[in-house]
Amino acid sequence: MSAVFIHGLGAVSPAGWGVDALLAAAEKEQPLPVQTLARPGWAKTLTVRSVPPPASRLEFLAHPRLRRAATLSQHTIAAALEAVGADIAPVQAGALRLGVIVCTMAGSVAYSRRFYEEVLREPATASPLLFPETVFNAPASHLAAYLNSPAINATLVGDGGAFLQGLAMAAGWLAEGRADACVVVGAEELDWIIADAVRLFRKSAVYTGGAGALYLKMHPPARTVLSAVTDAFSFTKSQTRTTAARQVRGQLGRGRADELLCDSEADPSAWPDWPGRRLAPKTIVGESFAAAAAWQCVIASGLVQAGRFPGASVRVVGANQQAIGARFMNAEQPAT
Amino acid sequence: MLFPPPKPAGAPHRVVITGAGIITALGAGWKANAAGFRAGTTAFRPVTLFDVSRQRAKIAAEVELPADLPATRLSGKKSRRLNRAARMLLLAAHEAWEQSGWQPDEPLPVVLGTTSGEMSLGQDYLRQALHSPDDFKRQATRVVYYQVQKPAQVLCDAFDFQGPLTIISNACASGANAIGHAFETVRSGRARRVLTGGYDALCQLTFAGFDSLQALAPTPCRPFDAERNGLTLGEGAAVLTLETLAGAKKRGAEILGEIIGYGAATDTHHLTQPHPEGRAALSAMSAACAGAGIAPEQVDYVNAHGTATPQNDATESAAINRWAGAHARRLPVSSTKAGIGHLLGAAGAAEAVVCLMALRGQWLPPARSLTTPDPACQFQLVRQPEDATVEIALSNSFGFGGANASLVFRRWV
Numbered sequence: 059m060s061a062v063f064i065h066g067l068g069a070v071s072p073a074g075w076g077v078d079a080l081l082a083a084a085e086k087e088q089p090l091p092v093q094t095l096a097r098p099g100w101a102k103t104l105t106v107r108s109v110p111p112p113a114s115r116l117e118f119l120a121h122p123r124l125r126r127a128a129t130l131s132q133h134t135i136a137a138a139l140e141a142v143g144a145d146i147a148p149v150q151a152g153a154l155r156l157g158v159i160v161c162t163m164a165g166s167v168a169y170s171r172r173f174y175e176e177v178l179r180e181p182a183t184a185s186p187l188l189f190p191e192t193v194f195n196a197p198a199s200h201l202a203a204y205l206n207s208p209a210i211n212a213t214l215v216g217d218g219g220a221f222l223q224g225l226a227m228a229a230g231w232l233a234e235g236r237a238d239a240c241v242v243v244g245a246e247e248l249d250w251i252i253a254d255a256v257r258l259f260r261k262s263a264v265y266t267g268g269a270g271a272l273y274l275k276m277h278p279p280a281r282t283v284l285s286a287v288t289d290a291f292s293f294t295k296s297q298t299r300t301t302a303a304r305q306v307r308g309q310l311g312r313g314r315a316d317e318l319l320c321d322s323e324a325d326p327s328a329w330p331d332w333p334g335r336r337l338a339p340k341t342i343v344g345e346s347f348a349a350a351a352a353w354q355c356v357i358a359s360g361l362v363q364a365g366r367f368p369g370a371s372v373r374v375v376g377a378n379q380q381a382i383g384a385r386f387m388n389a390e391q392p393a394t
Numbered sequence: 395m396l397f398p399p400p401k402p403a404g405a406p407h408r409v410v411i412t413g414a415g416i417i418t419a420l421g422a423g424w425k426a427n428a429a430g431f432r433a434g435t436t437a438f439r440p441v442t443l444f445d446v447s448r449q450r451a452k453i454a455a456e457v458e459l460p461a462d463l464p465a466t467r468l469s470g471k472k473s474r475r476l477n478r479a480a481r482m483l484l485l486a487a488h489e490a491w492e493q494s495g496w497q498p499d500e501p502l503p504v505v506l507g508t509t510s511g512e513m514s515l516g517q518d519y520l521r522q523a524l525h526s527p528d529d530f531k532r533q534a535t536r537v538v539y540y541q542v543q544k545p546a547q548v549l550c551d552a553f554d555f556q557g558p559l560t561i562i563s564n565a566c567a568s569g570a571n572a573i574g575h576a577f578e579t580v581r582s583g584r585a586r587r588v589l590t591g592g593y594d595a596l597c598q599l600t601f602a603g604f605d606s607l608q609a610l611a612p613t614p615c616r617p618f619d620a621e622r623n624g625l626t627l628g629e630g631a632a633v634l635t636l637e638t639l640a641g642a643k644k645r646g647a648e649i650l651g652e653i654i655g656y657g658a659a660t661d662t663h664h665l666t667q668p669h670p671e672g673r674a675a676l677s678a679m680s681a682a683c684a685g686a687g688i689a690p691e692q693v694d695y696v697n698a699h700g701t702a703t704p705q706n707d708a709t710e711s712a713a714i715n716r717w718a719g720a721h722a723r724r725l726p727v728s729s730t731k732a733g734i735g736h737l738l739g740a741a742g743a744a745e746a747v748v749c750l751m752a753l754r755g756q757w758l759p760p761a762r763s764l765t766t767p768d769p770a771c772q773f774q775l776v777r778q779p780e781d782a783t784v785e786i787a788l789s790n791s792f793g794f795g796g797a798n799a800s801l802v803f804r805r806w807v
Contacts, residue, residue: 061398062397097527098524098527099523099524099527099528100527100528123664123665158660163541165563170516170599171520173599173602173603174517174520174598174599175520175524177598177599177602178521178524180448181445181446181448181449181598181602181605182448182449182450184602184603184605184606185606186606186607186608189602189603189604189606189607190603190607190665190666190794191665192599192603193509193565193794193795194509194542194563194565195563195564195565195793195794195795195797196665196794196795198564198795199660199662199665199794199795199796199797200665202660202662202796203662203663203665203796206662207660207662208659208660208661208662208673208674208677209659209660210658210659210660211564211658211660211795211796211797212562212564212571212575212797213562213563213564214560214561214562214563215508215542215543215561215562215563216542216543216559216560216561217543220560220561222396223396223558223560225397226396226397227560227575229397229398230397230399230578230579230582230584233399233582234578234582236658251520251523254523255519255533255537258530258533258534258537259534259537284397285398286395286397286398287395287396287397288395288396289395289396289501289558290396290557290558290559290560291556291557291558292547292550292555292556292557292558292559293547294547294550294551294554294555294556294557295467295551295554296554296556297556309395378538378541378543378544378547379543379547379559380557380558380559382396382558
């Protein structure tokens, strides 16, 4: 197994609904406008970026499972459906076994907060409608239900690096024959409780929500391949963030002058000798953990697919767990 | 590299277990738990960790944590600061690690399952954010330590593991899916060894959540009883060390058992209720056996998911009946949740250890709370302690959201 082909991309972000909006924002390299979010108990507000409302009602909300689904699930499903594209019908018909992997760090924070507020007010009457939506794997479950997909399904929880681990897990499922195709989604949800928490660590961070998705199969035709996912180098007592990031570089290699580095940080002192162009999508869209890592991969893969770069590497130095990298190449270029 | 993985050398590796650690309401460690499971001891008591006076159910299987943690690379100060989930995980991992005889001499993948990490800290965070919005004291620490990856990171620091760290959160199947993923990682040659398992601690949010669904029984749970009235929550952690058979033999390790199959499927019927026919459960069991290269007739014991909710047990009974066919009437089945409650993300891992205990000890763990077996069960419900020949055991774990997983274990002699 030397390559896995990228058959589709999906995104819901502050740039809008769809990959085109995200790629356009990335190409402009201008920070998207910010909004304010009320924080209970405060006169001042939190600065955030929110996903704009969809242009029209989302058709999948008509599914009985999804009427009350959290925003996290809605974004997950929208991004996944865009990525799976023309294969939705064969999956729903049972002709294609679709593995589903959803990656998140904070999960369904809005419903969790609402449910626990109800518990604090009166535990005897806390809503049974809210609680199931607080479970980490609710988005993956809803997605599988909408696609009528009984194949293997997993939710990975961790910092942004979990999304790249998800890509490697999907490649493993494809190789083991557990699925014919896999969709990997990174998703996070905007709520004051998480925006407030992020502010405790980085005052300048602008939190956002949304989702990004990659659709993988082991065979062409596709214009982009996933050619590498490095090991995930954990942050431990004996391995700092800097050391972990260096290890990623050791596995990804020096890079090429025509290769994009899609980075989780806008820090030129990291990998200062990277020979090609660099892009840090978080400076444009904001911080969103697993969703942000997914957007990095969507942008990297999308720009390779569009012929802008023959290859693109992704570097994720996560919030508190791991550093990990990936490389996407034009399917006609030899992997390096 | 996680991808592409190293080229496999020939046939897939056989995967063996060389260390196991467990902590449940029955006690800390293999010995205490084996004695409890073998006797069918129940460990439920009134909840003391948080206020349940306004809840329908008021009991759970709380763990009595030992006062001291084993000596590790963590400083005494850091050890004392650890919360409930991290303490349980550390205790189980320490036991497994000691038993395995492993040394931290190379990156060790850690694959764990959990549903809520250290959620009690998340609760504290929200309470303070709501009630004292300008008081940030200890809030940053709560944010860091409530996250599901933090207890696992503490584990890595305690034993000098370098990872990578993978956390699977597939609701109540998390622990089984984590072990299944770890099994595939070793079997395929992506790693020589993996530390895996699951952990979950009781917390008010989860307790109130299951209570809101009226899924909790006001009395100790009675899996597969015709009069069952819901599940009882528990807490705990269980950890296994998996490695290639060749590796274990080379270093002369004691082998506790072999994992030979893993199946997973998704039930798309409903977010919290399984399909009445148990199609995904059947798929998971069938896939696990197919992967193991065995027929249902070769399975000597099934550790059922058996939550004791009306829906789960009906569905699982239907699935086991169909999967086992004529073999069902001779097939011993029990749910050890009758003794320790539902450990959620740790359930699949704890029940994997129970299967190992049964294989090692050649006995069947009974569910003694069972008084009136559900007539839908065509299989033999284990109600009293008994010795038995157990060569192969299968463990089921089914979760919210339809995550279904089955693991198959073989006795090692």
